[in-house]
Amino acid sequence: MIDKKKILVIQKVHEKGMELINNNPNFDVEVTEDVSIDNLKSKISKSDAVSIRIAKLPGEVINEAKNLKIISRHGVGYDNIDLKTAKNKDIKIAITANANAVTVAEHVLSNLFYITKKGTLYDETVRTGKFSDRNKLPKMIELWNKNFLIVGFGRIGKALIKRCLGLEMNVNVYDPYVLEDEIKQNGGKKIDKLDDAVKSADVISLHVPLTDKTKNLFNYDLIKTLKKNCILINASRGGIVNEFDLDRALNENLILGAGIDVFEKEPPESSNPLLSNPKVFLSPHTAAFTEECMTRMGVETIQNIIDFFNENLDRSKIVKL
Numbered sequence: 001m002i003d004k005k006k007i008l009v010i011q012k013v014h015e016k017g018m019e020l021i022n023n024n025p026n027f028d029v030e031v032t033e034d035v036s037i038d039n040l041k042s043k044i045s046k047s048d049a050v051s052i053r054i055a056k057l058p059g060e061v062i063n064e065a066k067n068l069k070i071i072s073r074h075g076v077g078y079d080n081i082d083l084k085t086a087k088n089k090d091i092k093i094a095i096t097a098n099a100n101a102v103t104v105a106e107h108v109l110s111n112l113f114y115i116t117k118k119g120t121l122y123d124e125t126v127r128t129g130k131f132s133d134r135n136k137l138p139k140m141i142e143l144w145n146k147n148f149l150i151v152g153f154g155r156i157g158k159a160l161i162k163r164c165l166g167l168e169m170n171v172n173v174y175d176p177y178v179l180e181d182e183i184k185q186n187g188g189k190k191i192d193k194l195d196d197a198v199k200s201a202d203v204i205s206l207h208v209p210l211t212d213k214t215k216n217l218f219n220y221d222l223i224k225t226l227k228k229n230c231i232l233i234n235a236s237r238g239g240i241v242n243e244f245d246l247d248r249a250l251n252e253n254l255i256l257g258a259g260i261d262v263f264e265k266e267p268p269e270s271s272n273p274l275l276s277n278p279k280v281f282l283s284p285h286t287a288a289f290t291e292e293c294m295t296r297m298g299v300e301t302i303q304n305i306i307d308f309f310n311e312n313l314d315r316s317k318i319v320k321l
């Protein structure tokens with residue numbers, strides 16, 4: 001008899017991914033949409049593998065696992081998983097390393113265009129019969145020759161720089177863990193200190209993981225040193241930009257605008273000041289939500305589990321704990 005592996009899919013993934021394991025004699029698959037601690041504790045206790053999206057897997061849940069060998073993240077960030085407990089139990093964490101860099105980079109540019117080209121204002125002007133007001137409308141902003149700062153030069157940062165260079169922007173990079181040569185070869189200029197890097201930027205986009213070092217990295221003290229026309233985009237993780245400080249800085253006209261895809265608490269509470277700030281363009285943690293990317297992520301998440309049990313999972317996709 002085959003030793004069937006039990007796969008728990010927490011929040012369903014794209015059907016192309018599910019097709020890889022549904023009706024597969026090697027796997028028993030269960031999908032759960034209930035992300036409550038009690039439900040996850042009970043389900044994980046019987047699982048050999050878990051696929052997880054943005055739901056939280058705290059230590060108390062992982063501790064219930066008896067046979068769990070791999071947690072496969074649908075995405076690349078893994079701050080929703082208690083790493084210490086996973087490491088203690090020798091559970092591997094895999095990411096969909098190849099799936100979403102280009103998609104997130106495109107999302108950043110869509111935020112940037114939305115903010116600098118005044119969203120739907122011009123469209124609404126025509127539709128509401130105000131065509132002749134065209135000279136009175138606030139002017140749009142050009143991107144050509146502007147300074148773009150990328151904070152975090154990993155997969156997404158590298159996909160983004162190509163697109164910024166295509167727009168003939170000047171790209172500076174702040175990432176203390178990437179060598180100057182690598183940044184230069186990609187067409188950027190390395191800046192060693194974040195305080196210096198932010199001062200000349202017209203656009204700043206964040207692509208760092210959420211860690212103790214990056215939490216609240218963009219607080220009031222730093223934001224107030226930005227240029228008054230600066231646009232700050234965060235499609236990395238909530239908490240890296242302090243939401244109250246950003247709201248305050250926008251209200252005090254210290255910067256021009258912001259694009260925010262991720263929140264410290266998701267979904268954000270109705271009291272979150274960014275929800276009512278018109279200078280912020282928001283999205284519900286959907287920077288990677290193109291049809292193409294969701295398909296790639298769904299397939300890669302599940303394929304990582306299959307490859308793991310076949311002992312041929314690419315090691316670069318396993319998080320070093």
Ligand SMILES: NC(=O)c1ccc[n+]([C@@H]2O[C@H](COP(=O)([O-])OP(=O)(O)OC[C@H]3O[C@@H](n4cnc5c(N)ncnc54)[C@H](O)[C@@H]3O)[C@@H](O)[C@H]2O)c1
Nearest residue numbers: 076077152153154155156175177207208209235236287288
């Ligand atoms: N909004 C979304 O849907 C979405 C989708 C994908 C990824 N993300 C987030 O984006 C982050 C980046 O993704 P990636 O694939 O480029 O990751 P990556 O691991 O390839 O790159 C992260 C980069 O950040 C750098 N870094 C780490 N700490 C830093 C610090 N303190 N200061 C400056 N640089 C630092 C690292 O050296 C690395 O080059 C992920 O951690 C994830 O949280 C969000």
